[in-house]
Amino acid sequence: MRALQSAALTLLAERGMQFSIRQVAELAGVNHGLVHRHFGSKEALLTAAIADRNRTLRRQIKDNSSTLDLSGKGGPVTATILARLILDNATSLIDDHTASAAIVERAAIQVADTDPLTPEHRAALANAIVLGWTVFGNYTLQAAGASTNNEVEAALRTIVNNLLDGEPISGSAERFGILES
Numbered sequence: 422m423r424a425l426q427s428a429a430l431t432l433l434a435e436r437g438m439q440f441s442i443r444q445v446a447e448l449a450g451v452n453h454g455l456v457h458r459h460f461g462s463k464e465a466l467l468t469a470a471i472a473d474r475n476r477t478l479r480r481q482i483k484d485n486s487s488t489l490d491l492s493g494k495g496g497p498v499t500a501t502i503l504a505r506l507i508l509d510n511a512t513s514l515i516d517d518h519t520a521s522a523a524i525v526e527r528a529a530i531q532v533a534d535t536d537p538l539t540p541e542h543r544a545a546l547a548n549a550i551v552l553g554w555t556v557f558g559n560y561t562l563q564a565a566g567a568s569t570n571n572e573v574e575a576a577l578r579t580i581v582n583n584l585l586d587g588e589p590i591s592g593s594a595e596r597f598g599i600l601e602s
Contacts, residue, residue: 425449425456425460425466426466427449428448429463430471430474430502432448433505437505438505440463442463442466445463468514468515471502471506471515471516472516474520475518475519478499478523482523482526482527483523500551500555504555504556527544528543528586531585531587533587536587543587547581550577550580551581554577
């Protein structure tokens with residue numbers, strides 16, 4: 422089943438929702454009837470694959486062995502999968518938000534009670550930065566006449582980690598309108 426889930430996530434990251442069960446089966450190297458037998462539909466397969474990815478990511482976040490997923494080591498980038506789901510209006514396939522909850526929990530450990538940004542704000546900002554970079558990073562680099570390098574990703578990781586580690590954010594939260602009333 423892992424091969425089917427991996428193939429489905431790879432196709433989702435590459436094509437959005439525009440792929441068939443036959444394509445999943447072909448990529449996984451199995452008969453397409455196996456997909457129908459075990460999952461029933463493409464949507465059920467994706468729901469199971471996304472839930473498994475969320476559980477894995479939650480464990481990594483809780484163990485502090487993963488920052489937000491910026492590289493494609495070991496399969497498609499989680500942020501790419503999420504961006505595709507959002508852009509294809511298919512977020513209903515995300516059965517739970519365990520990975521996001523783990524990000525909030527990580528931020529909650531670090532954020533001081535006096536911080537104007539709640540752990541939820543910090544997690545949302547970190548997710549938005551990673552999603553934005555995933556979708557627009559290459560374009561913005563190209564438009565600026567820059568090329569990607571390890572320092573760019575390192576800087577992005579630092580920004581995200583600082584958000585989640587409760588580090589002070591330059592500027593005023595009030596200026597951005599993100600404080601609770």
